[in-house]
Amino acid sequence: MRCGAGLILGTAAAAVELLFALLAGVALLPVAAWPKGRRAVLRPVLAGARILAELERGRLRMWLDLRVTPAYEDVRALRYVACHWALGVLGGVVMLTAAIGLAYGTFGVYGWLLLDGIRNPGSLVLGSLGGFFLVFLTVQGIFGVVGLEGQLARHFLGPRHQEELERRIAELSASRAAVVDAVNDERRRIERDLHDGVQQRLVALGMLLGRARRSQDADRRDRLLGQAHDESRRALDELREVAWRIYPTTLDEAGLRAALETVAERASVPVGVEYALAEEPEQAVATVAYFVVCEAVTNAVKHAAPTRISVAVRAEEKRMYVSVRDDGCGGANAAGSGLFGLARRVAALDGSLSVDSPPGGPTLVAAELPCG
Template identity: 75%
Template sequence: MRDTVRRVVRCAVGLMWGAATAVVELLCTVLAGLLLLPVAAWPHGRRAVLRPVLAGARRLTELERARLRIWLRAHTSPVYEDTQALAYLACRWALGVLGAVVMLSVAIGLGYGTSWTYLWLLVDDVRNTTVIVYTSLGGLFLLFLAVQGIVGVAELEGKLALRLLGPSHQHALERRIAELSASRAAVVDAVNDERRRIERDLHDGVQQRLVALGMLLGRALRSEDPDRADRLLRQAHEESRQALDDLREVAWRIYPTSLDEAGLRAALETVAERASVPVRMEYGLTGEPGRAVATVAYFVVCEAVTNAVKHAAPTRIVVAVGAEKGVVHVSVEDDGRGGANASGSGLFGLARRVAALDGRLEVRSPPGGPTLVTAELPCA
C-alpha cells in the first residue's frame, strides 16, 4: 500500500511538471511549423531553419527524458535522431494537456470529497445533509477515477517515449547482434578463466599436498627407525586428509552438487554456513529457477561472500534473493571497509556470467563501505 501511494504521488508530480513543459512544447511546435512552412520547398533554407529547430527539440527532449526517468521511472534510449525528438515533442504536448486535466480532476475530486468537513465546521446551519453526502461521495468517486488516470497517463508517457525515441527495428537488431557477439566472447573468456583457476587451485593446493604425501611415504619406507617411520606415517595420514579437503574445496567451487540435488536455497545456505562471518539469508523465491539462472545466482552469492570475507573484514553479510516480473534479483551486502574493485578478476568474471544471461550486475562499494553487489537475471 505504501509503495502504491508513493508511486501515485511520484507520477502526480511528474505529470504536473509535464503539464508545465507541454506549454513550452506546444509553442515550440507551432513556432517550428511557422518557420518551416515558408521554406518547405527551398532545400537550402529548410536546412538552415531545421538546424536550430532540431537543436532546440533535442534540448527539450533531454529534459523530458530526465523527467520520465526521475518521476515516472520510464527509461528511454539515449540514441535517437533529432527528427525523432521533434516528432516526439509534437505528440507529447497533448499528453501533457491530458495530464493537466487529470490533475485538475484530482483537485476537484479532493475538494468535493472533503466538502462535508469544512461545511459542517464553518456553516452553523446545515439543512440539506443529503446534498452534502451525495456531493462528498461524488467527489470521492471522481478522485478515485482521477488517481487511476494518473497511473494511466504515466504509462502512456512511457510508451510514447519508447515508441518515438526508441531505436528503429534495424538498429535494435544490430545492437542485439552486437550484444550477443560480446556475450558469446565473454562466455568463452569466462570458461577459459575458470579453467585456469581450476588448474591453479589444483597445482598450488592438491598437487603440492600429494607431492608432500609421496615424499613422506617414501621417507617412511626408507626409515629403519620404527618410531620415526610411525611419525612419518602419521604426517602422511594428516597430509592425505588435508589433500582430500582441498580436493573437495576445488570440486565445490567448480560446481556444488547440492545445487542439483537440493536446489538453490540449500546451496546458498551452504555458502552461508561455510562463511567465517554471520550471513543472514533472505530467500523469497517460491519456485526453483532454471538451472542456468540458479547457477549464476549461486556463483554471484558465492563470489561476493568470498570477496567480502577475504578483503572487506565485515561483521555481517546479508544475502537477499527474490523475483519480480520475470526477473530474479540477487543482492549481497556487507558492512566491511568497502572499496571493492568492480573490474577485478572475480567481479569481472561474475559480470560476464550475468551478461551471458542478458542480466545486469552492479557493484556499489564506496570507500568505508558498505558494499552492495546486485544482479538481475531474466527468468522465464
C-alpha cells in the same frame, strides 16, 4: 501522487511545446520551398526540439518512472514535441477533473458552513459521493495517460525495431564471448588449484610413502606413515574444496537456500543469510546467484577482514536481486579477476553486477538477474 505531479509538469511542458511547434511552423513555412533556407532554419529548430525532448526524458524518468534511451535523431525529437503537447493537455484535463472531483467529494467536510449544508443534507451526501466517484474515474485516467506517455515516448524517442535487433545481437555476441572467457578462466583456476594444492600434496604423499618403504627403522617408518596419512587427509580436504568451488552438489540436491547456508557455515566470519524467494529459481539463475555470493564472501574474508557479512536474496517483478554486504576495509577492485568473472557470468543471463566498495568500507556487491 508522483504520477499526478508528473502529469501537471507535462501540462506545463505541453504549453511550451505547443508554442515551440507554432513558432517552428511559422519559421519553416516561408522557406519550405527553398532547400538552403530550410536547412538554415531547421538547424536551430532541431536543436530546440532536442532540448525539449531531453527535458521530457527527465520528467518521464523522475516522475513517471519511464526510462527511454537517448538514441534518437533530432527529427524524431521534433516529431515527439509536435505530438506530445496534445497528450500534455489531456493530462491537464484529467488532473483538473480530479481536483473538481476531490472538491465535491470533500464538500461534506466544509459544506455545513454554507447556507444549504444544513437544509439539504441529502444533496450534500449525493454531491460528496459523486465527487469521490469522479476521483475514482480520474485515477484510472491518470494511469491511462501515463501509459500513453510511455507509448508515445518509446515510439518517437526509443530505438527503432532494426536498431533494437542490432543492439540485441551485439549484446548476445558480447555475452557469448564473455561466457567463453569465463569458462576458460574457470578452467585455468581449477588447473591452478589442482597444481598448487592437490598435486603438491600427492607428490609429498608419494615421497613420504617411498621414504617409509625404504626405511629399515620401524619407528621412523611408523612416523613417516603417520605423516603420509595426515598428508592424504589434507589432500582429500583440498580436493573436496576444489570440487565444491567447481559446483556444489547441495545446489542440485537441496536448492539455492541450502547452498547459501552452506557457504555461510563454511565462512570463518559470521554470515547472515536473508532468503526471501517464494519458489526455487531456474537452475542457471540459481547457479549464478550462488557463485555471486560465494565469490563475494570469499573475497571479503580474504581481503577485507570483516567482522560480519550479510547476504540478501529477494525477487521482485520477475527479477532476482542478490546482495552481499560486509563491514570490512573496502577498496574492492571491480576489475579484478574474481569480480570481473562474476560480472561476465551475470551478463550472460542478461543481468547486471555492481560493486560499491569505497576505501574504509563497507563493501556492497549486488547482482540483478532475470527470474521467471
